[in-house]
Amino acid sequence: MLDFRDVRPHPGDNMIDLVVHAARLRAPLLLVGAPGCGKTMLAARLPGILPALASAQERDLVAILGAARLWPLDQDNEAPARPFRAPHDSISAAGMAGDRFPGEVALASHGVLFLDEIDQFRRQALEATRDAAAKIPAPRRPWIVGATCDQSAGLAALRLVDPRPAVVLPLRVVTGADFDAPAWPSSLDLRARVCA
Numbered sequence: 001m002l003d004f005r006d007v008r009p010h011p012g013d014n015m016i017d018l019v020v021h022a023a024r025l026r027a028p029l030l031l032v033g034a035p036g037c038g039k040t041m042l043a044a045r046l047p048g049i050l051p052a053l054a055s056a057q058e059r060d061l062v063a064i065l066g067a068a069r070l071w072p073l074d075q076d077n078e079a080p081a082r083p084f085r086a087p088h089d090s091i092s093a094a095g096m097a098g099d100r101f102p103g104e105v106a107l108a109s110h111g112v113l114f115l116d117e118i119d120q121f122r123r124q125a126l127e128a129t130r131d132a133a134a135k136i137p138a139p140r141r142p143w144i145v146g147a148t149c150d151q152s153a154g155l156a157a158l159r160l161v162d163p164r165p166a167v168v169l170p171l172r173v174v175t176g177a178d179f180d181a182p183a184w185p186s187s188l189d190l191r192a193r194v195c196a
Contacts, residue, residue, distance in 0.1 A: 001081070002045045004190055007038065008174065009181030015169060016185065022167040023049050023143070023194045030118075030154050031147040033171035039147035040086070042171070043114045046145060047082035048187035050111070051195050057110050060140060064109055068102045083111035085142070089120040093128035105132035108142035115161070118146035119153035126160040133161070 022029040023046065031039040053061065061080045085108040087095065097103045105113060113129070115121060133141055144162050148154030151168065158166050184190075 001048050001187065003048065003187045004042075004045050004184040005186040007042065007045070007184045009178040009183075011184065016190070018167050018169055019046075019049070020190060020193045022169075023190075026141070026143045028158050028162040028164055028166040029143070029145045030151070030158050030166050030168045031145065031171060032149070032151045032154060032168060034149060034173055037171040037173045039171060040114070040116055042169075043086070043112065043116075043145050043147060044084055045187060046112045046114075046143065047084050049190040049194050050082055050143070051191065053080070053082060053110060057140070061110050064102055064106055068107060070107070083108050083142075084114065085111070086114040086116060089115075089117050091121070091125055093122070093124040096125050097128040097132040103128075103132060105129055105136070105142060109136060109140045111142055113142040113144055115144070115146045115157075117148060118157040118161075119148050119150060121157060123160065126157055130161045 019029075021027070029046075031042060033039055058079050061083070065080065085104050087104045091104065095103055096105055098106055113133075115129075118126075129144075133144070136142075144158070146154055146158045146161075148157070151170075155166060155168070
């Protein structure tokens with residue numbers, strides 16, 4: 001599992017509180033920063049701070065992945081991890097919502113749906129994401145996380161997917177001096193704060 005403690009520099013308590021708050025509410029989260037500042041690296045670690053999957057959630061996830069032929073039949077004893085799905089911005093509306101097989105929204109159930117360069121996605125794909133997510137019961141609905149270089153365009157695109165107020169996390173490019181700085185808390189420590 002990817003761990004937040006591998007991320008430097010320590011962002012300060014305010015930014016950690018923002019991530020914990022967004023995770024607790026599964027509020028839409030927008031990561032904003034220049035290319036190379038670590039938006040994808042942070043997003044990939046977000047499933048690790050969500051509460052552990054209950055047995056019923058694991059069975060549900062296995063059923064979804066099995067329907068998409070992404071869960072081998074001989075892996076009955078292995079517990080699935082919370083998914084992290086990151087479709088390319090060129091994906092179609094059908095790819096997001098699903099057609100004959102589960103789409104990206106369903107495949108991200110119980111986990112994180114990361115929309116990198118969210119302002120580059122087609123409007124139809126974003127609206128299909130919103131419509132598909134609205135059909136999923138709240139405990140199973142994926143946490144929508146977007147990333148962008150342009151905060152205003154990113155927020156406008158994120159609102160097409162989830163109209164609730166978004167949590168915005170500004171990031172900066174890491175410099176050489178940052179590698180000696182303290183790291184983020186571990187994912188398990190953040191998970192404990194999310195579950196508190």
